[in-house]
Each structure stands twice: as structure tokens, then as C-alpha cells.
Amino acid sequence: MAKTPTVFIDGEAGTTGLQIRERLAANPHVALRSIAADRRKDPGARRELMEEVDLVILCLPDDAAKESAELAASLGARAPKLLDASTAHRVDPDWVYGLAELTPDQPAAIAAAQRVSNPGCYPTGAILMLRPLVEAGIMAADHPVTVNAVSGYTGGGKSMVAAYEARTAPDFEMYGLGLHHKHLPELQAYSLLTRRPIFVPAVADYAQGMLDAIPLHLDTLQRKVSPAEIETLLRERYAGSEYVRVVPAEGNGKIEPQALNGTNALEIRVYGDAALGQAVLVARFDNLGKGASGAAVQNLGLMLGIPVNADLPIAAPRAAE
Ligand SMILES: NC(=O)C1=CN([C@@H]2O[C@H](COP(=O)(O)OP(=O)(O)OC[C@H]3O[C@@H](n4cnc5c(N)ncnc54)[C@H](OP(=O)(O)O)[C@@H]3O)[C@@H](O)[C@H]2O)C=CC1
Numbered sequence: 001m002a003k004t005p006t007v008f009i010d011g012e013a014g015t016t017g018l019q020i021r022e023r024l025a026a027n028p029h030v031a032l033r034s035i036a037a038d039r040r041k042d043p044g045a046r047r048e049l050m051e052e053v054d055l056v057i058l059c060l061p062d063d064a065a066k067e068s069a070e071l072a073a074s075l076g077a078r079a080p081k082l083l084d085a086s087t088a089h090r091v092d093p094d095w096v097y098g099l100a101e102l103t104p105d106q107p108a109a110i111a112a113a114q115r116v117s118n119p120g121c122y123p124t125g126a127i128l129m130l131r132p133l134v135e136a137g138i139m140a141a142d143h144p145v146t147v148n149a150v151s152g153y154t155g156g157g158k159s160m161v162a163a164y165e166a167r168t169a170p171d172f173e174m175y176g177l178g179l180h181h182k183h184l185p186e187l188q189a190y191s192l193l194t195r196r197p198i199f200v201p202a203v204a205d206y207a208q209g210m211l212d213a214i215p216l217h218l219d220t221l222q223r224k225v226s227p228a229e230i231e232t233l234l235r236e237r238y239a240g241s242e243y244v245r246v247v248p249a250e251g252n253g254k255i256e257p258q259a260l261n262g263t264n265a266l267e268i269r270v271y272g273d274a275a276l277g278q279a280v281l282v283a284r285f286d287n288l289g290k291g292a293s294g295a296a297v298q299n300l301g302l303m304l305g306i307p308v309n310a311d312l313p314i315a316a317p318r319a320a321e
């Protein structure tokens with residue numbers, strides 16, 4: 001019988017690491033290896049464990065993730081496969097972008113890669129809505145795109161969770177208004193846009209769940225289409241996808257962000273009015289699911305060639321609208 005692949009989650013006590021652990025704990029096809037808590041930041045101990053395992057998931061701040069990638073590289077031919085949840089390597093040409101639904105070829109590229117970078121939460125939804133429009137020639141590559149988004153506070157990791165739990169953070173806050181949010185490079189690159197999008201994220205007083213919204217004046221598109229035609233294009237693009245689905249835009253023009261929490265699912269809706277020539281594309285997903293740990297487990301399954309459950313074992317989706 002083939003040996004069960006071994007995995008080390010570097011940063012397993014963090015927000016993303018814990019959720020990956022929870023998704024993998026009951027999986028008989030993978031064996032998790034841990035480091036003693038008091039040695040978890042010791043480069044020597046991390047390097048030793050890296051040498052023993054088949055795959056390392058980096059759930060660390062960017063600088064620590066770069067350090068870990070260097071530790072792994074120093075092992076040469078004994079280096080494990082790497083899956084990085086941080087922002088550090090997402091537009092690095094030596095790493096494969098771990099968004100399996102990016103193109104029909106992307107799952108095979110992820111499966112064959114030695115180093116995969118897990119996408120940022122906000123770009124995940126936005127890229128999946130924008131790229132098919134650019135590829136189809138509906139949206140020009142230099143279209144002036146705006147992405148508005150809202151996240152639950154777990155998106156900010158342990159320090160933001162602590163601030164919200166201590167009630168010292170605002171109930172709602174827009175940010176990124178300096179226009180240099182760290183997700184912009186990957187959002188632009190993998191949407192195939194030549195013009196830098198404007199990205200306006202917000203965070204609110206709820207734990208998890210995300211919405212990405214892209215408003216469109218349809219007469220400014222390269223090819224004139226109705227909201228229904230955009231919906232059809234996206235539906236055909238993701239037909240057969242296990243996790244991404246295009247659903248009718250019902251709900252009186254309202255949508256809340258938490259309905260998919262605990263799952264690796266992502267829903268796309270096209271709101272619009274053909275007579276007005278306007279549309280708003282909306283993606284809903286769990287920032288800790290398809291936006292982070294669910295996507296990481298999906299990628300791990302591809303990289304190790306094993307069956308995985310990318311949802312939490314007991315997903316508890318909230319009632320929707
Ligand atoms: N939260 C989210 O929704 C998403 C997060 N990410 C990314 O994933 C990565 C982890 O984020 P998140 O889980 O939210 O962050 P957290 O702050 O919740 O967790 C980070 C973990 O890394 C540990 N750590 C920090 N420095 C080191 C080091 N030098 N060596 C070993 N361990 C270290 C921390 O230890 P300690 O407990 O001592 O602080 C902590 O346990 C980040 O790069 C983040 O940007 C990606 C997608 C979504």
C-alpha cells in the first residue's frame with residue numbers, strides 16, 4: 001500500500017492554520033505532523049520537520065512565509081511541496097497560483113507544481129467574475145474596473161479577531177482607501193486587466209463571510225451584452241465546477257455575506273437592469289473557506305492526489321436572505 005502523505009502546517013495555531021487542521025483532521029488519506037508549541041518559531045525545528053514531510057502549508061505572515069520558503073529551498077532535492085497561504089508569492093512566476101477554477105488547465109498545473117500560492121480572499125471572487133468577461137472579449141483589458149467588498153473580521157487574523165472580541169474595533173469600516181491594498185497585484189494579473197482596478201474593501205462586526213461586488217455600466221463594455229448574457233456566459237464557464245456556481249439573482253436586490261460559511265462554495269449572481277444598461281456582479285463565499293482554508297485543502301488534494309473534504313466537517317451555513 002502507498003505511504004500516507006505527511007503534511008506540516010507551519011502556523012497551525014493561527015486563524016487559517018486552525019481551519020485547515022480542522023478540515024484535515026479526520027482525513028485518513030493524510031497524516032498531520034506538528035511541531036512542539038514552544039519551538040514553532042524556531043527555524044531549525046521547522047527545517048527539521050520540513051525534511052520529513054511531503055508537503056508544508058505556510059499559514060504565516062508574509063515575512064515568515066518567505067523565511068519558511070527559503071528554509072524549504074535550502075533542503076534542495078529533499079524539499080517538500082509548498083502551499084503558501086500568505087500574499088508573499090502570489091504573482092511570483094516561480095509559483096503556481098492556486099485558484100483551481102482560473103482556467104480549465106489550472107487543476108493540472110496545481111497538481112504538477114512544487115510550489116503553489118493560495119489566492120487572497122477578496123481576489124478569489126473578483127477574478128472568477130472578471131476573467132471570463134475579459135477572455136470572451138466582452139470587457140476590454142483596460143476597462144476601468146471597481147471592486148467593492150466586505151469581509152468578516154476573521155479576515156484580519158488573530159489581532160483583528162482580538163480587537164473585535166474586545167469591542168475596540170468599529171462596527172463597520174472601509175479601508176484600503178490609499179488604493180494600495182496588498183491584493184491588487186494578483187487581482188489585476190489574474191483577471192488579465194492592463195489597467196489597475198480600484199478596490200474598496202470594508203470590514204464589519206461579524207466573524208466570517210465575504211461579498212465582492214463589481215458594478216458595470218454595460219455601455220462602457222467592449223462588446224454590448226445584457227445582464228442575462230453575462231449570467232449565461234458565467235454559468236457556462238463554471239458548469240460542472242464542484243465549488244463555483246452561478247445562481248439567479250433573487251432576494252429583492254439584497255444579499256448577506258454569511259450563508260456559505262463553513263463551506264468551500266462560491267456563488268456568483270448577476271444583478272442588473274437591461275433597460276438601464278447597468279449590472280452588479282456579486283460573489284459570495286466564506287473568507288475562511290474558499291477565501292483561505294477551504295481553497296488550501298482543495299489545493300492540497302490536487303497536489304497530493306488524494307480525496308479531501310474542503311468544507312468544514314460540520315458546515316453550519318446560516319439561513320440566507
Ligand atoms: N484570515 C484570513 O481570512 C486569511 C489569511 N490569509 C493569510 O494567511 C496567513 C496567516 O493568516 P492568519 O491565519 O489570518 O494569521 P494569524 O495571525 O491568525 O496567524 C498567524 C500564525 O503564524 C504564527 N507565526 C507568526 N510568525 C511566525 C514565525 N516567524 N514562525 C512561525 N509561526 C509564526 C503566529 O503565531 P502567534 O500565535 O505567536 O502569533 C500565528 O499562529 C497570512 O499571510 C494571511 O495574510 C490568507 C487568506 C485569508
Ligand SMILES: CC(=O)N[C@@H](CCC(=O)OP(=O)(O)O)C(=O)O
Binds near residue numbers: 153
Ligand atoms: C478584513 C481584513 O483585514 N482582511 C485582510 C485580507 C485577508 C486575506 O485574505 O489575506 P491574504 O492576503 O493573506 O489572503 C486585509 O484586507 O488585509
